[in-house]
Amino acid sequence: xxxxxxxxxxxxxxxxxxxxxxxxxxxxxxxxxxxxxxxxxxxxxxxxxxxxxxxxxxxxxxxxxxxxxxxxxxxxxxxxxxxxxxxxxxxxxxxxxxxxxxxxxxxxxxxxxxxxxxxxxxxxxxxxxxxxxxxxxxxxxxxxxxxxxxxxxxxxxxxxxxxxxxxxxxxxxxxxxxxxxxxxxxxxxxxxxxxxxxxxxxxxxxxxxxxxxxxxxxxxxxxxxxxxxxxxxxxxxxxxxxxxxxxxxxxxxxxxx
Ligand code: SF4
Numbered sequence: 001x002x003x004x005x006x007x008x009x010x011x012x013x014x015x016x017x018x019x020x021x022x023x024x025x026x027x028x029x030x031x032x033x034x035x036x037x038x039x040x041x042x043x044x045x046x047x048x049x050x051x052x053x054x055x056x057x058x059x060x061x062x063x064x065x066x067x068x069x070x071x072x073x074x075x076x077x078x079x080x081x082x083x084x085x086x087x088x089x090x091x092x093x094x095x096x097x098x099x100x101x102x103x104x105x106x107x108x109x110x111x112x113x114x115x116x117x118x119x120x121x122x123x124x125x126x127x128x129x130x131x132x133x134x135x136x137x138x139x140x141x142x143x144x145x146x147x148x149x150x151x152x153x154x155x156x157x158x159x160x161x162x163x164x165x166x167x168x169x170x171x172x173x174x175x176x177x178x179x180x181x182x183x184x185x186x187x188x189x190x191x192x193x194x195x196x197x198x199x200x201x202x203x204x205x206x207x208x209x210x211x212x213x214x215x216x217x218x219x220x221x222x223x224x225x226x227x228x229x230x231x232x233x234x235x236x237x238x239x240x241x242x243x244x245x246x247x248x249x250x251x252x253x254x255x256x257x
Pocket of ligand 1: 030032033035036038039040041080081082109
């Protein structure tokens with residue numbers, strides 16, 4: 001089995017199907033703008049909002065070119081932290097599109113959405129999954145524990161602005177835990193403002209730290225989103241797929257998949 005450093009999987013994703021991950025951060029500890037209570041990657045030791053190149057584009061493209069024959073639905077930018085922190089995200093997407101025909105998805109925590117350059121780069125993807133874990137500054141702060149430079153209102157406005165320029169599929173991931181489970185109605189209002197294509201209702205079923213909501217609690221939350229195209233983590237059966245890479249496959253996914 002070939003060892004890859006920057007790509008992993010494919011794994012079965014409840015919202016994307018067979019998903020091959022690209023980790024543009026590839027650090028031993030995560031790089032993130034948040035420290036979500038339920039993060040599977042451990043606590044955020046160093047917060048950062050500064051974009052930089054973590055892995056040179058050519059190194060990632062070299063691995064993409066070395067891929068064995070693999071059946072995948074999406075090439076997904078995820079990994080150990082927030083992928084929009086990588087300054088070469090747009091360049092990597094552009095280059096992968098030249099050599100692969102699969103759709104490209106980016107999972108983002110939306111924190112850098114206020115940045116126009118980030119919006120420009122995310123526009124290159126086929127699907128962008130924006131996460132938002134609160135309808136107010138209070139719950140957003142409680143659940144996502146953002147860096148002090150991140151403003152809830154700017155994040156929300158950033159997602160709305162991105163919608164107005166993005167022609168691809170825009171999904172909103174809402175991670176429900178006990179702190180925000182009574183905010184479903186308010187979150188549905190935000191989803192209407194954003195005009196999303198899909199709502200993905202999640203609860204941290206894989207977290208060691210935080211208790212996931214039950215299937216019946218998620219069903220109740222889902223009822224507030226009946227006017228949307230909505231899926232939840234409990235709807236899809238988990239499937240296993242033979243990965244092309246070994247060790248990294250299970251450990252790489254973002255803390256909120
Ligand atoms: S869950 Fe995602 S956004 Fe939250 S701290 Fe972990 S990697 Fe960052």
